[in-house]
Amino acid sequence: MRDISGTLEAAQIAQTRTPYIAATFYNKDSSVSYDYSDRILQIEHNESPYDDNATIVLKNADLQVQDLLGFWVQLGYGFVASGNESSPTSRLWVKGQLFLSRKGELVSVLTLEGMWNMMSEVLIHLGGPPYYNSEVYDTYTIYEILEDLIENRLAGDTTYVFTLSPLGTQDDGIINTFVPYFEMNEQPFETILDLIKALMAMTKCFLRAESGLNFKVVYPQDTDDVNRTYWATNTSFPGVSYYFTEYTEMKNLVIPNRIVVFANQNDDGSWTNLITAEAKDLGDMKAYVTITEYHVAATIDNQNDADDRAAAILYKVKMDKVSARGLIPHDCRVETYDKLGFAQSRGTS
Secondary structure (H helix, E strand, O other): OOOOOHHHHHHOOOOOOOEEEEOEEEOOOOOOEEEOHHHEEEEEEEEEOOEEEEEEEEEOOOOOOOOOOOOEEOOEEEEEOOOEEEEEOOOEEEEEEEEEEEOOEEEEEEEEEEHHHHHHHOEOOEOOOOOOEOOEEOOOOHHHHHHHHHHHHHHHHHOOOOEEOOOOOOOOOOOOOOOOOEEOOOOOOOEHHHHHHHHHOOOOOEEEEEOOOEEEEEOOOOOOOOOEEEEEOOOOOOOOOOEEOEEEEEEOOOOOOEEEEEEOOOOOOOOOOOEEEEEEOHHHHHHOOOOEEEEEEOOOOOHHHHHHHHHHHHHHHHOOOEEEEEEOOOOOOOOOOOOEEEEOOOOOO
């Protein structure tokens, strides 16, 4: 979860709360800024895997909202404590701006996209034209390739200083061990996001966009501690600070429930020494029928790495086994891939 101060933590669970949203917009080199925090009429902000975007409606009765195209902002959500306190989210850029004038209303509507969208716009252009496909990573782990793509390739093309957090405890045994044969622009004119998605699909890990142009690898596991528990609004739990107003949970069959990976293609394109690996969800195979999905990993040349690939693919599929939606009073610490608990106290036994 995002780090916040003790005063902000106390303010967001107080009986009386005054919300605050920080919205200071900066031009590319941060030499010009406009603080429009007090102009926000409406905001919709989505943070999702591989996508983040927002729509902001600003008051403009005095016609002082400036042309913000290309400006960036790190929206900060918080509350008024001893002063205005907030926790910043990942960076967004203004891609569109609408000025609306009608009877009784003058507003400016901003359309913003984030770091993931910038990644989807930057093409890999290494090697020579016209296809720029002469470079191969074959001596680096997946994590090291991510580091190069984010901190060198993306940063070099955009002039923004993007960073990748140290891996720390978020190692799935694949991301910083497996050395793939990874060709850039295997399909002509791939984007940096295309490459990052392909790399993450080889692992059990996910990538999170954070404030300060930073990315962090996250390896969610069933054994992880719950980051935050929300309780039903029930008098049986006096003094509960964090609660939910609605929680919906849906369990789904794992489909496919069997993953087969074929590996070890010969240099001439033949498969005389085929390696086969598989991973299964035995519970859902028993409950339903066996649904198999096949994958080809031609450059993997050993059984262990093939087994890891099959396990990683199934691991990502099983992430959809439970889908849930919770409505809570705003908690500015929550970010993607946090493990949240919703403690049910409604109903009788």
